[in-house]
Amino acid sequence: MSKKKWPAVVVSDLDGTLLNSANYSFDEALPAIDRLNERGIPVVLVSSKTRAEMEVLREALGLEHPFIVENGGAAYVPEGYFEHSHDAIEWGVPYPDLIARLHEVRTETGTRFKGYADVGVEEIVRLTGLGRAAAERSKKREFDEPFWFEEDDERARRSVLEQLEAFGLTVTRGGRFFHVMGNCNKGRAVREILSLYRDEAEPCPAAGLGDARNDLPFLLIVERPYIVAGPEGRHDPELVHAVPGATRVSSAPEGWAEAITDFLSWFDESLVPGT
Numbered sequence: 001m002s003k004k005k006w007p008a009v010v011v012s013d014l015d016g017t018l019l020n021s022a023n024y025s026f027d028e029a030l031p032a033i034d035r036l037n038e039r040g041i042p043v044v045l046v047s048s049k050t051r052a053e054m055e056v057l058r059e060a061l062g063l064e065h066p067f068i069v070e071n072g073g074a075a076y077v078p079e080g081y082f083e084h085s086h087d088a089i090e091w092g093v094p095y096p097d098l099i100a101r102l103h104e105v106r107t108e109t110g111t112r113f114k115g116y117a118d119v120g121v122e123e124i125v126r127l128t129g130l131g132r133a134a135a136e137r138s139k140k141r142e143f144d145e146p147f148w149f150e151e152d153d154e155r156a157r158r159s160v161l162e163q164l165e166a167f168g169l170t171v172t173r174g175g176r177f178f179h180v181m182g183n184c185n186k187g188r189a190v191r192e193i194l195s196l197y198r199d200e201a202e203p204c205p206a207a208g209l210g211d212a213r214n215d216l217p218f219l220l221i222v223e224r225p226y227i228v229a230g231p232e233g234r235h236d237p238e239l240v241h242a243v244p245g246a247t248r249v250s251s252a253p254e255g256w257a258e259a260i261t262d263f264l265s266w267f268d269e270s271l272v273p274g275t
Contacts, residue, residue, distance in 0.1 A: 008204060008206065009206045010041060010043045012045055013047060013209060013215050013228075014049060015176075016175045016230065016231075017209050020231075021175060021231050028254045033062065036260065042197075046186050046189065050069060051070075052137040053134065054067050054069055066078070066081065068186065071186055072181070072184040073091060075089045077196075082196045083200065091184035091189060092144065092182045094142070095141050098143075099115070101164065102164075111157070114150065115180075116145060116146050116147075127148075146179050148177050164180055168182075169183075186214060186218045187216075187220065187221055190208070190221065206222040208222035211229070211235075213236060216238070219246060226263070227246045228255045247259065
């Protein structure tokens with residue numbers, strides 16, 4: 001696939017953006033994906049999900065493009081996709097080191113919180129609504145640990161987050177959980193992947209679709225950002241404030257299709273001289 005002239009790129013979060021946040025459905029987005037495929041516009045998935053989870057989803061969605069896992073911990077590129085690139089690009093801290101730091105902070109603060117490493121598959125099923133096989137794949141973590149607090153104590157919560165950041169770790173919040181990782185985020189990973197596309201096809205404008213605060217770093221660097229509404233139809237106020245030029249669409253997966261329609265219309269207009 002080297003030296004392909006990519007006309008544009010779509011960068012998309014998964015949960016709550018492309019996938020319905022309640023049942024993980026995506027059928028309503030498939031016609032939009034077909035339209036992108038017909039025009040040679042790749043969809044780069046960027047998620048807090050693990051590589052094991054995303055490989056299954058990419059196959060179900062019919063995608064064969066690079067994808068970014070665990071909040072920017074790593075990116076995986078199909079062999080030969082770009083003329084010059086590695087099959088795997090890693091930015092994150094190894095998972096055992098994250099778990100060790102979390103345990104240390106839990107002991108020091110006495111705050112009650114749990115992460116994926118502390119619970120079994122059945123608890124993940126209960127918390128997320130995933131099926132057992134999908135929950136098992138979600139526990140195959142390499143660079144990012146989702147965690148949640150067991151008590152409503154803002155001071156204790158802030159102490160935990162501050163100590164994790166003092167260790168040089170990054171903490172962000174997704175749709176369901178807090179996430180701790182190394183000095184990486186979705187924005188850094190997206191920027192590097194976009195640079196690989198643009199090495200082969202300038203200017204290659206990008207659309208970015210997200211719904212939660214951990215999507216902010218990449219929504220800030222794309223030409224056309226889209227904020228997908230939550231299941232109640234409301235948009236994350238922090239994203240709306242931080243990306244005032246973003247286009248707001250309805251809940252997933254219908255909102256994802258709306259965003260693609262809008263992006264393709266904008267892209268076609270941008271090709272017309274004088275517009």
